[in-house]
Amino acid sequence: xxxxxKTKKKRDAEATKSRILMAAKSEFAKRGLGGARVDEIxxxxxxxxxxxYHYFGSKEDLFRTVLEEAYLDIRKAERELNLExxxxxxxxxxxVRFTWQYYLDNPEFITLVNSENLHGARHIKSLDxxxxxxxxxxxxxxxxxxKGQATGEFRSGIDAAQLNITIAAIGYYYLTNRxxxxxxxGRDLMEEKALDERLAFNIETVLRLVRADAQGN
Amino acid sequence: xxxxxKTKKKRDAEATKSRILMAAKSEFAKRGLGGARVDEIxxxxxxxxxxxYHYFGSKEDLFRTVLEEAYLDIRKAERELNLExxxxxxxxxxxVRFTWQYYLDNPEFITLVNSENLHGARHIKSLDxxxxxxxxxxxxxxxxxxKGQATGEFRSGIDAAQLNITIAAIGYYYLTNRxxxxxxxGRDLMEEKALDERLAFNIETVLRLVRADAQGN
DNA sequence: TAAAGAAGTAACTAGTTAGTGCATTAAAGG
DNA sequence: CCTTTAATGCACTAACTAGTTACTTCTTTA
Numbered sequence: 446x447x448x449x450x451k452t453k454k455k456r457d458a459e460a461t462k463s464r465i466l467m468a469a470k471s472e473f474a475k476r477g478l479g480g481a482r483v484d485e486i487x488x489x490x491x492x493x494x495x496x497x498y499h500y501f502g503s504k505e506d507l508f509r510t511v512l513e514e515a516y517l518d519i520r521k522a523e524r525e526l527n528l529e530x531x532x533x534x535x536x537x538x539x540x541v542r543f544t545w546q547y548y549l550d551n552p553e554f555i556t557l558v559n560s561e562n563l564h565g566a567r568h569i570k571s572l573d574x575x576x577x578x579x580x581x582x583x584x585x586x587x588x589x590x591x592k593g594q595a596t597g598e599f600r601s602g603i604d605a606a607q608l609n610i611t612i613a614a615i616g617y618y619y620l621t622n623r624x625x626x627x628x629x630x631g632r633d634l635m636e637e638k639a640l641d642e643r644l645a646f647n648i649e650t651v652l653r654l655v656r657a658d659a660q661g662n
Numbered sequence: 663x664x665x666x667x668k669t670k671k672k673r674d675a676e677a678t679k680s681r682i683l684m685a686a687k688s689e690f691a692k693r694g695l696g697g698a699r700v701d702e703i704x705x706x707x708x709x710x711x712x713x714x715y716h717y718f719g720s721k722e723d724l725f726r727t728v729l730e731e732a733y734l735d736i737r738k739a740e741r742e743l744n745l746e747x748x749x750x751x752x753x754x755x756x757x758v759r760f761t762w763q764y765y766l767d768n769p770e771f772i773t774l775v776n777s778e779n780l781h782g783a784r785h786i787k788s789l790d791x792x793x794x795x796x797x798x799x800x801x802x803x804x805x806x807x808x809k810g811q812a813t814g815e816f817r818s819g820i821d822a823a824q825l826n827i828t829i830a831a832i833g834y835y836y837l838t839n840r841x842x843x844x845x846x847x848g849r850d851l852m853e854e855k856a857l858d859e860r861l862a863f864n865i866e867t868v869l870r871l872v873r874a875d876a877q878g879n
Numbered sequence: 880t881a882a883a884g885a886a887g888t889a890a891c892t893a894g895t896t897a898g899t900g901c902a903t904t905a906a907a908g909g
Numbered sequence: 910c911c912t913t914t915a916a917t918g919c920a921c922t923a924a925c926t927a928g929t930t931a932c933t934t935c936t937t938t939a
Contacts, residue, residue: 458886477780480696483927493888498928558842559776563694566841579846606847607863614835615828624783625775629796630823646824653870675916700897710918715898 462500464490470511474553477560478508509568512561513575515554519547520578528585533593534652537612540586541651545616545644555621583609593655600657611654615647679717681707686714687728691770694777695725726785729778730792732771736764737795745802750810751869754829757803758868762833762861772838800826810872817874828871832864 468490472481483504487494501507526543528536548555561568569575586605593599619626619634627634634643685707689698700721704711718724743760745753765772778785786792803822810816836843836851844851851860 461886477694477696479694480780482925493886494927495889495929496887499886504927556780558839559780562839562841563697563773563776566845569842570845576846576848580848583847604859604863607860610836610843610860611832611863611867614831618831618835619827622775622779624779625786626827628783628787629793630800631793631797642821643824643827646821646828650828650867650871653873654867656870658875678916699895710916711897712899712918713916716916721897 458500461490461492461496465492465497465500465507466511466514468492469507470515470553470557473508473511473560474556477556478505478564479560481508505568508560509572512557512569513572515551515557516569516572516575517578519551519554520582522547523582523585528589533589533596533598536589537593537651537655538648541612541616541648542644544612545647548616548620549640552620555617559621590655597657599655603655608651608655612647612651615650616643619643675717678707678709678713682709682714682717682724683728683731685709686724687732687770687774690725690728690777691773694773695722695781696777698725722785725777726789729774729786730789732768732774733786733789733792734795736768736771737799739764740799740802745806750806750813750815753806754810754868754872755865758829758833758865759861761829762864765833765837766857769837772834776838807872814874816872820872825868825872829864829868832867833860836860 465486468486469481472486472489476482481504483497484494486507487497490497497507501510523540523543526539528539531539583605586609590599590603590605590608594601623634633639682703685703686698689703689706693699698721700714701711703724704714707714714724718727740757740760743756745757748756800822803826807816807820807822807825811818840851850856
């Protein structure tokens with residue numbers, strides 16, 4: 446008799462590790478670090494809990510790994526936008542659109558970051574490659590701002606780090622608080638029309654913030 | 663012999679209830695709904711855990727009460743700003759400053775809201791007085807916008823709800839992510855100078871967003 | 880092909896946690 | 910006073926949870 450074909454290869458360390466990581470991302474995103482259950486992650490990954498401890502050491506170490514991957518991934522995607530090839534205005538609009546869409550496509554990112562902040566950022570503090578990549582992003586935005594000033598599109602004196610924070614904030618806040626927001630405002634903030642409106646508003650916000658006015662400031 | 667004066671009266675239902683509520687706010691803010699410990703709340707309140715269940719029924723009901731108080735409190739404080747008495751520009755700047763300072767003075771508000779969103783806003787959904795107060799705030803901002811258009815200070819076509827969300831977002835995001843932010847940016851986002859800079863940037867953001875430009879839009 | 884090591888499993892442990900049963904004690908009205 | 914009712918305290922339990930022990934099974938390579 447023919448063997449039942451298994452989706453899961455009998456022995457594959459990399460695949461198991463990767464399944465655990467994906468399951469962990471999903472579970473941590475759904476319930477936070479504290480609310481996540483190690484048994485649930487193992488089951489979701491179709492792996493044994495022992496393997497989770499074998500590969501990742503502890504629940505918190507697993508969380509750290511998930512977080513690191515999440516941060517590296519968004520920074521990588523940002524770099525791949527090649528903003529330096531666009532006009533300053535287009536570059537900023539593209540960054541606002543990207544940030545918004547990234548949060549929509551990767552909702553776990555927001556929950557992971559929230560969870561990490563609830564715990565005083567103690568997990569990422571040992572990951573010293575993360576500040577480097579953040580400096581890269583701020584540097585990129587700063588270049589856009591300098592270029593925009595040179596062309597006269599933008600005013601001077603804008604802090605790149607603050608602008609970065611604001612671009613993240615206006616999307617992040619809307620999405621992280623979508624449940625309370627939908628209830629308090631009495632309408633579904635996640636329906637397509639509402640999302641489109643919010644994105645348009647955010648682009649307007651950022652462009653008006655940087656644009657040189659009639660007096661050139 | 664004179665009786666030892668006790669700070670705590672022997673029997674005082676209201677006082678005990680209130681101490682439990684304050685303790686719960688603090689514990690929920692520090693650890694979130696899932697991470698908070700009922701025993702910890704009782705101890706912090708110098709009350710017995712039995713009393714907590716006597717007065718509030720369950721951990722989740724207690725959380726709901728804490729949340730309701732928090733929302734009612736910020737909305738009340740906003741109303742007391744009497745923004746309608748200020749010029750449109752001053753009114754918006756005041757609202758931005760207030761929102762920022764409220765988050766700074768009441769850091770538990772942010773954590774409570776985050777926790778509630780992690781749980782799909784399921785606790786506040788039974789509190790139907792909250793959407794009313796939110797409508798009040800949006801209405802107030804809308805009046806400011808209408809008045810500002812009339813005086814020519816503001817451009818037309820600004821959505822009051824979106825503006826509200828943005829005013830909250832630019833402060834909330836910075837503060838809720840202060841731990842990861844401080845680490846990623848490599849500097850303490852909570853030192854006085856940094857806070858002042860952020861507030862100034864936020865006021866600039868909002869005023870440029872609403873201001874009528876040279877062409878009157 | 881044999882042996883060694885890596886991958887995988889099930890059952891268990893020690894500690895924790897929300898919630899409760901029941902007895903006791905203080906206050907307030909008659 | 911004395912009775913009733915509400916406030917309070919202690920000790921318990923049933924369920925849960927991160928992490929581990931002791932073992933089996935597969936794969937690779939010398």
